[in-house]
Amino acid sequence: MFNNLSLKVILFGFIFTFFSSFGQSFFLGLFNSSIRDALTITHGQFGSIYASATLLSSIVLVWIGKKIDDVNILKFASYVIIFLSVSCFVFSKISSVIFLFIGIFLMRLAGQGLSSHTATTTISRFFEKNRGRALSTGWLGLSLAEFTMPVLIVFLLTFIEWRDIWVSISILVILVLPVATFILVKEVKLDTREESKIDENNKIKQWKRIEVLKDYRFYIICMTMLAMPWIATGSFVYQSFISSSKEWGPYVIAQSFMAYSILSVITLFISGFLIDKFSSRKLLIYMNIPLFFGTIVIYYFDASLYSFVFFGLLGMTNGLANVLGSSTWAEIYGVKYIGSIKALTTALMVFSTAFGTALFGFLIDTGFSIEQIAVISGTYIFGSIILLYLIKNKLNPHYL
Numbered sequence: 001m002f003n004n005l006s007l008k009v010i011l012f013g014f015i016f017t018f019f020s021s022f023g024q025s026f027f028l029g030l031f032n033s034s035i036r037d038a039l040t041i042t043h044g045q046f047g048s049i050y051a052s053a054t055l056l057s058s059i060v061l062v063w064i065g066k067k068i069d070d071v072n073i074l075k076f077a078s079y080v081i082i083f084l085s086v087s088c089f090v091f092s093k094i095s096s097v098i099f100l101f102i103g104i105f106l107m108r109l110a111g112q113g114l115s116s117h118t119a120t121t122t123i124s125r126f127f128e129k130n131r132g133r134a135l136s137t138g139w140l141g142l143s144l145a146e147f148t149m150p151v152l153i154v155f156l157l158t159f160i161e162w163r164d165i166w167v168s169i170s171i172l173v174i175l176v177l178p179v180a181t182f183i184l185v186k187e188v189k190l191d192t193r194e195e196s197k198i199d200e201n202n203k204i205k206q207w208k209r210i211e212v213l214k215d216y217r218f219y220i221i222c223m224t225m226l227a228m229p230w231i232a233t234g235s236f237v238y239q240s241f242i243s244s245s246k247e248w249g250p251y252v253i254a255q256s257f258m259a260y261s262i263l264s265v266i267t268l269f270i271s272g273f274l275i276d277k278f279s280s281r282k283l284l285i286y287m288n289i290p291l292f293f294g295t296i297v298i299y300y301f302d303a304s305l306y307s308f309v310f311f312g313l314l315g316m317t318n319g320l321a322n323v324l325g326s327s328t329w330a331e332i333y334g335v336k337y338i339g340s341i342k343a344l345t346t347a348l349m350v351f352s353t354a355f356g357t358a359l360f361g362f363l364i365d366t367g368f369s370i371e372q373i374a375v376i377s378g379t380y381i382f383g384s385i386i387l388l389y390l391i392k393n394k395l396n397p398h399y400l
Contacts, residue, residue, distance in 0.1 A: 005188070017116055017142040018145050019084065019141075034162040049101050054357075068121050080115060083106075089170040092170065120346075204397035221395075223388075224287060224385070227377075230352040242370050256311040259308045260315035267318070268323065325349070329345060
């Protein structure tokens with residue numbers, strides 16, 4: 001199914017999505033308590049700094065991310081590696097609120113932003129016939145990190161100072177990633193493609209980012225794509241509020257992440273095959289249905305068992321979203337300018353995580369119950385599904 005170069009590109013994506021975990025919310029949140037103790041700041045102050053730094057990183061990503069269309073992947077990845085290593089080292093030196101803002105900004109941009117952007121853009125551009133399976137396999141790198149990192153870091157924090165952990169991560173990045181990148185993608189150029197029997201007369205139009213911004217379909221698809229990031233992030237950041245509201249035990253949600261991780265991985269595998277068979281455009285309308293049912297579960301049920309159901313449903317949508325979030329744009333708009341398009345959509349995704357943190361916090365402070373927040377979230381999801389349904393027959397690419 002995959003030749004040697006194809007496997008190298010997938011492994012490259014796997015490694016980069018794994019290393020993107022250092023800038024993901026689930027990983028940075030593991031150091032929340034240590035950082036707040038070191039700086040003597042409150043939960044609210046940390047949340048505000050985190051949201052504003054994330055917002056800024058999403059804005060900068062729009063500009064930096066498009067550069068992947070102008071240089072070969074080896075050179076671009078090299079810059080990202082250096083940036084990620086430096087960012088990890090800077091994070092270890094946080095000594096004030098201002099430094100915390102800078103540290104989070106750098107990690108969100110280098111980790112969640114550029115590292116995942118490099119992985120998914122490379123795979124999306126290289127693959128055509130097997131794009132779905134390639135992306136789903138590449139995203140397993142992040143799933144592996146979600147499985148292993150929380151337990152490992154919590155264990156390390158029992159006998160290693162948190163700053164030393166970040167120095168070690170910085171060294172690990174600069175030792176492992178340059179070698180892996182050179183071995184895996186030194187042969188991959190901008191126009192290197194998977195061997196395919198696609199009809200040369202059946203080529204699709206290659207959209208520039210400015211053209212995409214004028215296409216109404218882009219905004220309706222984005223409404224669907226952005227539901228998972230802001231709702232899931234809000235649920236993760238304010239999980240203690242959900243636990244207290246539902247009167248669940250202190251470990252119920254932590255255990256529920258097992259259901260989230262397992263169903264994310266299962267859905268990743270299944271969605272890759274389904275996309276290659278039916279296309280992303282046809283599957284997109286189903287992406288947020290598990291998430292919608294998740295909001296219904298939160299609204300109607302209080303037993304601790306339903307924590308596993310809720311996070312399991314989130315995991316299903318997450319598995320679909322990770323693959324569809326890259327393959328859909330390539331199918332509709334082509335791959336020539338996919339770097340600049342993905343830079344924009346990745347930035348919007350990062351922005352939506354900041355939005356979710358801020359919105360959930362505002363609603364909670366205003367006195368909204370978790371059931372009322374579930375209604376707001378469910379209404380948004382339902383509206384986005386209806387809009388997408390109305391244009392589902394207009395999602396085909398424009399052929400030359």
